[in-house]
Amino acid sequence: MPAASDPGKTTSRGKRADAARNERALLAAAAEVFVSSGVDAPIRTIAARAGVGVGTIYRHFPARADLVVAVYRHQVEACAETGPRLLADATTPLAALRGWVDLFVDFLVTKHGLATAMQSDSSGFDALHAYFLDRLVPVCEQLLDAAVAAEEIEPGVQPYELMRGIGNLCIGRDSDPRYDPRRLVELLLRGLERPQAA
Amino acid sequence: MPAASDPGKTTSRGKRADAARNERALLAAAAEVFVSSGVDAPIRTIAARAGVGVGTIYRHFPARADLVVAVYRHQVEACAETGPRLLADATTPLAALRGWVDLFVDFLVTKHGLATAMQSDSSGFDALHAYFLDRLVPVCEQLLDAAVAAEEIEPGVQPYELMRGIGNLCIGRDSDPRYDPRRLVELLLRGLERPQAA
DNA sequence: CTGCAAGCGGAGCCTTGTTCCGCTTAATAT
DNA sequence: ATATTAAGCGGAACAAGGCTCCGCTTGCAG
Numbered sequence A, B: 001m002p003a004a005s006d007p008g009k010t011t012s013r014g015k016r017a018d019a020a021r022n023e024r025a026l027l028a029a030a031a032e033v034f035v036s037s038g039v040d041a042p043i044r045t046i047a048a049r050a051g052v053g054v055g056t057i058y059r060h061f062p063a064r065a066d067l068v069v070a071v072y073r074h075q076v077e078a079c080a081e082t083g084p085r086l087l088a089d090a091t092t093p094l095a096a097l098r099g100w101v102d103l104f105v106d107f108l109v110t111k112h113g114l115a116t117a118m119q120s121d122s123s124g125f126d127a128l129h130a131y132f133l134d135r136l137v138p139v140c141e142q143l144l145d146a147a148v149a150a151e152e153i154e155p156g157v158q159p160y161e162l163m164r165g166i167g168n169l170c171i172g173r174d175s176d177p178r179y180d181p182r183r184l185v186e187l188l189l190r191g192l193e194r195p196q197a198a
Numbered sequence C: 001c002t003g004c005a006a007g008c009g010g011a012g013c014c015t016t017g018t019t020c021c022g023c024t025t026a027a028t029a030t
Numbered sequence D: 001a002t003a004t005t006a007a008g009c010g011g012a013a014c015a016a017g018g019c020t021c022c023g024c025t026t027g028c029a030g
Helices: A017-037 A043-050 A054-060 A064-089 A093-109 A114-119 A126-149 A159-169 A181-192 B017-037 B043-050 B054-060 B064-089 B093-109 B114-119 B126-149 B159-169 B181-192
Strands: none
Touching: A017 A043, A017 A054, A017 A064, A043 A054, A054 A064, A064 A093, A064 A114, A064 A126, A093 A114, A093 A126, A093 A159, A093 A181, A114 A126, A114 A159, A126 A159, A159 A181, A159 B159, A159 B181, A181 B159, A181 B181, B017 B043, B017 B054, B017 B064, B043 B054, B064 B093, B064 B114, B064 B126, B093 B114, B093 B126, B093 B159, B093 B181, B114 B126, B114 B159, B126 B159, B159 B181
């Protein structure tokens, strides 16, 4: 009987060796496929790339979102952790907020289809929405509160709403030169600013 | 041989009587189904509701977008025509722009899945994107230009980009109380405003 | 009334998601 | 080393939806 120690860590703890190997192969395959075909690539494609059957993919990652989250967890974590650091380092809370939002937007626009998937209410992807927002909304809130306290922006904007708005602005056909999410996010942030009494 | 007069008007000109009847039935059925199941409802559902075969639907509306456009054409037209009228009636160009954007947002949020479909790069819907934008971007441009001329907003914002941004903000799971597209669009518009030298 | 092209329907093929179950094999006990 | 066994595996199979194709039906002109 397997040892079954340390239950439920991030990944393959207490799994059989072959299971752990497959999980790693799947993660690697998914990362590659996501880059080339977007996060909504067919499951079979990922399974084939990893050299496993589709059953295996569903056993390790029951919902699509589980796989996506597993692939991007590190980056989301990094983004979340950078929030407070920016707040400490930047000259003003608003500058920190801007910097952090830039980070988030960069992350989204470089992940083909991620922003779309995050809003998709189709089965499988809803957990994605939940994960991203659970992890990032508190960080956003902290930055927002600080900027409000510094009287740089108007109070009343909800972090959840802002995050979703930014995410939505990042949805789009790939690299249409006429549409740059960054410019619109910048506009949105400017709308947040308090008409300063300079 | 049929008369073949008046080629290619909006709808069933010069068609056989049964063909015209089917086209009308399809339009009506689609309108109903779009309301209850969204614009991405299965084709078969619409065909069934109209009492025709799927072949018939594809003959009349080769791409999904053709059907959607046909259903909403009147409303889009109305929205487009209201732009100049608002500009003439409103107290300021910016007020007109706001009013018009409100109209557009109302239109989008009440059409389950339309905003999403408009950005979808999946086959079938791309013509939707094209139609909406072709029709509405010039109107938006007119309003934008007027507001710039009145020095109410900063120059440099592209109408295409603005329209897409607004459309994107309207994407969302249905009626999440935590997310109101209107508030974010308002924020975006505020970001457009020139820091007035009041 | 007749001929025929316009129009029709839906069977059928393809892609993709998801489940299910008999077989394989890693890990342990002896 | 061998036996035991449950964890894990693969992929056949089913469901749903998009789209096409072709033999049949029918409105309409002559």
